[in-house]
Amino acid sequence: MELARVRTKICGVTRPEDAVAASRAGADALGLVFYNKSPRSVTLERAQEIAAVVPAFVTLVGLFVNPSRMDVEMALSRIPLDLLQFHGDETPEFCTQFRRRWIKAVRVRDAAVVTDAFDRYREASGLLVDAYDPSRYGGTGQSFDWSVIPRQRPLPLILAGGLNSANVATAIGQVRPWGVDVSGGVESPDGTADGTRKGIKDVSKITEFLSEVNRVNQTD
Numbered sequence: 001m002e003l004a005r006v007r008t009k010i011c012g013v014t015r016p017e018d019a020v021a022a023s024r025a026g027a028d029a030l031g032l033v034f035y036n037k038s039p040r041s042v043t044l045e046r047a048q049e050i051a052a053v054v055p056a057f058v059t060l061v062g063l064f065v066n067p068s069r070m071d072v073e074m075a076l077s078r079i080p081l082d083l084l085q086f087h088g089d090e091t092p093e094f095c096t097q098f099r100r101r102w103i104k105a106v107r108v109r110d111a112a113v114v115t116d117a118f119d120r121y122r123e124a125s126g127l128l129v130d131a132y133d134p135s136r137y138g139g140t141g142q143s144f145d146w147s148v149i150p151r152q153r154p155l156p157l158i159l160a161g162g163l164n165s166a167n168v169a170t171a172i173g174q175v176r177p178w179g180v181d182v183s184g185g186v187e188s189p190d191g192t193a194d195g196t197r198k199g200i201k202d203v204s205k206i207t208e209f210l211s212e213v214n215r216v217n218q219t220d
């Protein structure tokens, strides 16, 4: 697919003010994590507060990890989600049942994981490739070997995993993704060794990240 410009998603938003700041800074999409084992998990009440401040033309994405059908239906009945993101071991049949566009996330151990996913999840609106961590489904802050991502892509490819303003231009140059997704790389530092206050976004980091993507978009 010919790339118009690289789209951006800020994931793991937990506060309305961060949703406003990311939208104003130019993010194309915002992700809400409905997975209660994540430190970035939001309640439906909090998700409603965030959804209420998301402006027109910014895509609101609901992220799930191995949810029940009821979990997804409950979220859809209360939150105006534009897109679903399945980040666990959901089958294609599970993902397609909601009459809502969806993307599938996979954790990349090797190239076969990506080619298999392209083959399996043909009805997805995109495939998100993230770092592999045996103990976590996502939001790891780790990047992975981008060279294993195949060039042949039947679906739009969204690159995630350990992105930040320092590496996103290189990542785009190497991978040529449809979009990029970031969470930990735009969070506030918390002074600990691994880093960030999970779910608390840093406006200046979001702005730097989006500026880098814009810079690449304008030079391509």
Ligand SMILES: O=C(O)c1ccccc1NCC(=O)[C@H](O)[C@H](O)COP(=O)(O)O
Binding pocket: 011, 012, 031, 033, 035, 038, 039, 040, 063, 065, 087, 130, 136, 137, 138, 139, 140, 141, 142, 160, 161, 162, 163, 181, 182, 183, 184, 185
């Ligand atoms: O963010 C989480 O805590 C999370 C937990 C479980 C599944 C997925 C999760 N996040 C998914 C995302 O879309 C993240 O943006 C993506 O994994 C990249 O995260 P990061 O490496 O921190 O940028």
